[in-house]
Every structure is written in structure tokens, then in C-alpha cells.
Amino acid sequence: MEQSSGAIVRSYAKINLFLDVIKKRSDGYHEILSLFQNISLYDRLIITKIDRGLEIKSNVDIENNILYKTWDIFCSKFKEPEFGLRITLEKNIPMQAGLGGGSSNAAALLFYLSDQMGIHKKQILNIASEIGSDVPFFLFGGTAIVKGKGEIIEPLDPLTGYKVNIITSNGISTKKAYQSLNPTLFGKAPCSPYILYEAYKNRNITEIKRCTYNIFEKIVTKANKEISQNLKKLKKTSLISALTGSGSAVYGISFKEGEFKFIPRGIEYEKVKL
Numbered sequence: 001m002e003q004s005s006g007a008i009v010r011s012y013a014k015i016n017l018f019l020d021v022i023k024k025r026s027d028g029y030h031e032i033l034s035l036f037q038n039i040s041l042y043d044r045l046i047i048t049k050i051d052r053g054l055e056i057k058s059n060v061d062i063e064n065n066i067l068y069k070t071w072d073i074f075c076s077k078f079k080e081p082e083f084g085l086r087i088t089l090e091k092n093i094p095m096q097a098g099l100g101g102g103s104s105n106a107a108a109l110l111f112y113l114s115d116q117m118g119i120h121k122k123q124i125l126n127i128a129s130e131i132g133s134d135v136p137f138f139l140f141g142g143t144a145i146v147k148g149k150g151e152i153i154e155p156l157d158p159l160t161g162y163k164v165n166i167i168t169s170n171g172i173s174t175k176k177a178y179q180s181l182n183p184t185l186f187g188k189a190p191c192s193p194y195i196l197y198e199a200y201k202n203r204n205i206t207e208i209k210r211c212t213y214n215i216f217e218k219i220v221t222k223a224n225k226e227i228s229q230n231l232k233k234l235k236k237t238s239l240i241s242a243l244t245g246s247g248s249a250v251y252g253i254s255f256k257e258g259e260f261k262f263i264p265r266g267i268e269y270e271k272v273k274l
């Protein structure tokens with residue numbers, strides 16, 4: 001995108017169609033094996049240029065907005081742009097829900113800055129995982145196998161033709177959820193995310209049901225009655241339902257009914273001149 005006075009950027013949510021933890025790393029993070037899928041629920045970032053620095057206005061009160069961390073890390077790794085930014089953040093993605101809202105917003109700002117400063121995506125990827133484990137995925141978007149801490153991305157042909165309903169409840173700390181995992185469960189998924197992906201491609205519902213897995217689901221639904229009930233509600237009306245990320249949101253997937261749908265991108269410019 002050419003140098004502009006600003007832009008409107010859509011920052012989409014993600015769900016984990018598959019999420020296993022393989023092991024705990026020496027840096028305290030965990031190796032994950034996951035199948036990520038963007039859905040059409042999005043936040044909007046209205047970006048305009050100002051003289052210097054970063055100003056954020058949001059419809060939701062957010063302490064330590066990840067956009068400040070993104071700006072600071074970008075400026076320290078590359079160079080501070082000759083311009084500053086005013087971002088109006090319209091949050092629609094529920095927070096602490098396992099929907100990647102903050103990570104997606106960070107990726108949207110990185111996407112815009114790399115465009116404006118002519119910095120290649122490869123270089124941006126290096127700082128993305130420093131900002132948050134789920135951030136790198138959103139720079140690819142669509143459907144992908146995600147490994148490592150979340151920085152190893154294997155993009156796949158985007159899955160299409162699926163509708164999604166989401167039910168959220170009180171937020172869950174991702175850190176606490178990881179800490180509560182029983183290591184004996186690591187790597188015990190009944191299937192691989194590659195087989196699950198093929199099952200989605202072939203619309204093989206039996207295989208999708210067999211291979212849908214989230215290591216956090218048992219422990220989170222056991223500890224939280226509301227999430228367990230939300231899941232039961234979705235199971236009645238969906239072909240497949242599960243927890244996304246470390247929760248608290250649960251998703252239900254079907255071919256016909258759904259407020260949202262699978263989409264092939266994580267970030268998108270709205271075609272509007274400011």
C-alpha cells in the first residue's frame with residue numbers, strides 16, 4: 001500500500017480447531033501443536049498519522065494495550081517512523097477468550113507499519129513472536145498448522161464453507177491455564193492436526209469429530225460450570241464444538257447455521273480513503 005494518511009484495518013479473530021501441548025520449554029513457555037483458523041469476527045483499527053508517538057482510543061477500557069508494546073518493540077528493532085499514529089480501536093473480539101484478539105490487533109499494527117516503512121514480512125515475523133505467541137499466525141492468516149511457542153507457521157490452503165457460533169463467558173488467564181495443565185497429558189491427542197485438516201477439506205464429519213481436540217478443554221470445563229454448559233448448548237446445534245485456545249470461548253461449527261464463517265485471512269485493509 002502506498003504511503004498514506006491512514007487506513008482502516010480489520011483484525012480478525014481465530015479459533016483453534018486442534019490444540020495439543022507437546023512439552024514445557026526451558027524458557028517457561030510450552031511447545032504447542034495446533035490447527036488455527038481465522039473467522040469473520042473482527043476488531044477495527046482506524047489509523048491516522050500524527051506528528052509523533054502513539055495515541056490509542058478504544059471503546060473498551062484496556063490496561064497496557066498490546067499496541068503500545070508493539071509500537072515500542074517496532075521502534076527499538078527498526079527505527080522510529082518520521083510519523084506518529086492515532087489509532088481508534090473498535091473492539092468486538094471478546095478478551096481473554098482464546099480468540100486471539102490482542103495478538104490480532106498487534107499483527108494489524110505490524111502489518112500497517114511494515115507497509116508504510118517498506119519492511120519485508122520476514123523481518124516483521126522476527127519481532128512478532130516477541131510481542132505475543134499468537135501474533136505470528138495473524139501475519140499469515142487463514143488456516144495454518146502452528147508449532148513451537150506459536151512462531152512456527154505452516155500455512156495451508158484455506159478451509160472454506162463452514163459457519164461458526166461462539167459463546168464466551170468470564171475471561172481466563174492464558175498463563176494460569178498453562179500452569180494448570182497436567183504434563184502427563186502432553187502429546188496425548190487421539191489424532192494429528194494434519195488428519196483433522198484433511199477431514200475438514202473432505203467434509204468428513206465422523207473424522208472431524210474423532211480428531212477435534214483441545215488439551216485445555218477437560219480442565220477448563222471441569223473448573224468452570226458455565227463454560228461446560230455453553231459447550232453442551234453448542235453440541236445440540238452444531239456438528240462439532242470445542243473450546244478455543246485456553247478459553248473461555250467455545251465454538252460450534254456447522255455447514256448452514258452460524259453468526260461467523262471461516263475466512264482466508266487474518267488482517268485486511270478496508271477500502272476506504274481517510
Ligand SMILES: C[C@](O)(CO)[C@H](O)COP(=O)(O)OP(=O)(O)OC[C@H]1O[C@@H](n2ccc(N)nc2=O)[C@H](O)[C@@H]1O
Pocket residue numbers: 016019028029030031032034098103131132133134135148149150174175178245246
Ligand atoms: C493458548 C493459545 O492462545 C493457543 O492459540 C496460545 O498458546 C496463547 O497465546 P498468547 O495468548 O499470545 O500467549 P502470550 O500472551 O504470548 O503468553 C501468555 C502466557 O501464556 C503462557 N504460554 C503462552 C504460549 C505458549 N506457547 N506457552 C505458554 O506457556 C506463558 O505463561 C505466557 O506468559
Ligand SMILES: Nc1ncnc2c1ncn2[C@@H]1O[C@H](COP(=O)(O)OP(=O)(O)OP(=O)(O)O)[C@@H](O)[C@H]1O
Pocket residue numbers: 062063064065066067094095096097098099100101102103105134171174245246247
Ligand atoms: N488490544 C488488545 N485487545 C485485547 N486484549 C488486550 C489488548 N491489549 C492488551 N490486552 C490484554 O491481553 C489479555 C489477553 O487478551 P486477548 O484477547 O489477546 O486474549 P485471548 O483471546 O485469550 O488471546 P489468545 O487466544 O491469543 O490467548 C487481555 O486480558 C487484555 O488485558
